[in-house]
Each structure stands twice: as structure tokens, then as C-alpha cells.
Amino acid sequence: MSSVDNQTGISLRPMLAADLPAVVALEARIFSDNWSEQSFAEILAEPSWQALVAEVDNEIVGYACWVVIDVESHLTNIAVEPRHRRKSVAKRLLQHILDSVAKRGCECLLLEVRPSNSVALEFYENHGFEHLYRRPKYYRRPQEDALVMIRYLQRQEG
Numbered sequence: 001m002s003s004v005d006n007q008t009g010i011s012l013r014p015m016l017a018a019d020l021p022a023v024v025a026l027e028a029r030i031f032s033d034n035w036s037e038q039s040f041a042e043i044l045a046e047p048s049w050q051a052l053v054a055e056v057d058n059e060i061v062g063y064a065c066w067v068v069i070d071v072e073s074h075l076t077n078i079a080v081e082p083r084h085r086r087k088s089v090a091k092r093l094l095q096h097i098l099d100s101v102a103k104r105g106c107e108c109l110l111l112e113v114r115p116s117n118s119v120a121l122e123f124y125e126n127h128g129f130e131h132l133y134r135r136p137k138y139y140r141r142p143q144e145d146a147l148v149m150i151r152y153l154q155r156q157e158g
Contacts, residue, residue, distance in 0.1 A: 009056050009057065010054055010055070010056055010061075010087075010088065010089055010092055011054070011055045011056075012052055012053070012054055012055075012092060012093065012096055013052070013053060013055070014050075014051065014052060014053075015040075015044065015051035015052060015053045015063060015065075016044075017041065017044060019053055019060060019063075020037050020040050020041060020044075021037070022060045023040055023053065023060065023063050024036070024037045024040060026060065026062075026063065026079055026081060027040075027063075027077070027079060029081075029082075030079045030082075031079070032139075032141045032142065033139050033140055033141045035077065040065070043065055043067075046067075048067050048068055048069060049065065049066070049067045050065070050066050050067075050068070050097075050100065051063065051064070051065045051066075052064050052065075052093060052096060052097070054080070054089045054092060054093055056084060056089075060081075061080060061081040061084040061089055062078075062079060062080040062081060062084065062089040062090065062093055063077065063078075063079055063093075064077060064078040064079075064093040064094070064096075064097060065077040065078075066097050066101070066109070068101060068104055068106060071105060071106055071107045071108075072106060072107065072108055072110065073097075073101035073104075073106040073108070073109045073110070074109070074110045074111065075094075075097060075109055075110070075111040076111075078090060078093055078094065080093075090123060091127075094127055097109065098151070098153065101153065102153045102154065106153055107152065107153060108150050108151060108152050108153055109129075109150070109151045109153060110132070110148060110149070110150050111124065111129070111148070111149050112135060112138060112146035112147065112148055112149075113146065113147050113149060114139060114144050114145075114146065114147075115134075115144065115145060115146075115147050116144060121147070124149050124151075127151070128151045129149040129150060129151045130149060130150055130151070131147055131148075131149055132148045132149060132150045133147075133148050134146070134147055134148070135147075135148055
């Protein structure tokens with residue numbers, strides 16, 4: 001699977017082990033509570049996990065990871081290089097995930113987000129996510145609660 005949006009030049013494809021140095025570097029630039037290369041390598045080896053990269057001109061500018069457990073799915077990471085934000089990268093990643101998990105029969109997509117991350121909160125709310133509950137002291141660096149959000153999905157056949 002590789003899809004290119006001719007209007008934006010964004011292509012999406014599955015994350016590969018060879019992508020991990022670029023993904024880990026991007027993760028470290030964006031998140032204070034960042035995942036290690038080993039964490040990403042472990043998810044690539046797990047069949048219930050999926051990982052995707054977004055490229056522009058063969059440069060990784062974003063990525064997303066999610067897991068499917070029965071009829072639930074959980075978005076664990078979504079990130080976009082700051083200079084490529086507001087160019088539909090996150091929107092394309094999220095839409096691919098929503099389509100993928102709906103086709104697998106999932107009823108919902110869950111995620112955690114920092115309450116202080118107003119840009120991410122607005123993005124998720126604009127894409128149909130609702131606040132479910134607050135998870136105390138979820139993030140470690142800096143310590144902060146997480147807002148657990150959910151988007152209910154319509155099952156797709158196929």
C-alpha cells in the first residue's frame with residue numbers, strides 16, 4: 001500500500017524497520033515523553049499493530065501507530081514535522097487509520113492527549129472525537145493527566 005495525493009504530494013505507506021532512525025528522531029523533536037527505537041521496532045513485529053509514515057519528496061514528515069484489539073482500536077502515536085503542519089499530513093494519516101480500523105470491524109478509535117495540547121485537542125474534536133474521561137498522571141515528562149478521547153465508527157464491509 002502506498003498512496004500519493006497529487007494535490008499535496010503527500011504519500012502514505014507502511015512503516016519499515018529502515019524508517020526507524022528518522023521516525024525516532026522526529027518523535028524526540030516533537031514529544032517530551034518520546035518512544036524509543038526499540039518500542040517502535042517491537043510494534044513493527046506485532047501483527048495487531050499497524051504503523052504508517054507520511055512522506056513528501058521521499059522525506060518522512062509524519063507517522064502514526066495504532067493497535068487493534070477485537071472491536072476496539074487505539075491510536076498511540078501521530079506526529080507531523082512542524083514545518084509540514086497545517087498541510088493535511090495529520091488529516092491524511094488519521095483518515096487512513098479510520099478507514100483501516102472500520103474495515104477491520106472496529107467500533108471505536110481511542111486515544112490519549114495532553115489537556116495542554118490545545119492544537120491536538122482541536123484537531124481531534126474537529127474529526128469527531130469526544131471526551132471520554134481523564135486519566136490522572138498519565139504523562140511523565142512533564143507530568144500531566146491525559147484526556148481519553150473516542151470516536152465511534154460505522155463498520156464497513158470489505
